[in-house]
Amino acid sequence: MKMSCRQARRDVTPYLEGKLDDREMAAFLNHIGECPKCYHELETSFIIQYALKHMDDATDRSFDMKNILKEHIRRSERMLRRRRIIRLILDIVGAVLAAVAVLVLLHILFPHVIDPIYYLERFLAYLKGLF
Numbered sequence: 001m002k003m004s005c006r007q008a009r010r011d012v013t014p015y016l017e018g019k020l021d022d023r024e025m026a027a028f029l030n031h032i033g034e035c036p037k038c039y040h041e042l043e044t045s046f047i048i049q050y051a052l053k054h055m056d057d058a059t060d061r062s063f064d065m066k067n068i069l070k071e072h073i074r075r076s077e078r079m080l081r082r083r084r085i086i087r088l089i090l091d092i093v094g095a096v097l098a099a100v101a102v103l104v105l106l107h108i109l110f111p112h113v114i115d116p117i118y119y120l121e122r123f124l125a126y127l128k129g130l131f
């Protein structure tokens, strides 16, 4: 579902404070990437927030705020990608453990019919075929 500008503007501050969850952040970054008006809104809030936070050391330096925000967004996107990969790996590990548990259970219930090692080997061969 596409995010509305209203929702995107509401998410600006939570995003800058790191309070969005992964799904919200992905939708927000997606919207910001396509909507110049909301991007501008984010830029304004970011500059204000950044200036307040760095008030003391900002006197003798000038900051390239537009690029600092771009880098901030890139970091968010990298973090989302990393977390997505970790979740995928955990899902695969979970599926493998569940499959092993089912095989062990079947072996206990039907010791002469189900050979877990045989099915485990077939399952691993199947997984190898996926990659």
Ligand SMILES: [Zn+2]
Pocket: 004, 005, 006, 008, 031, 035, 037, 038
């Ligand atoms: Zn918008």
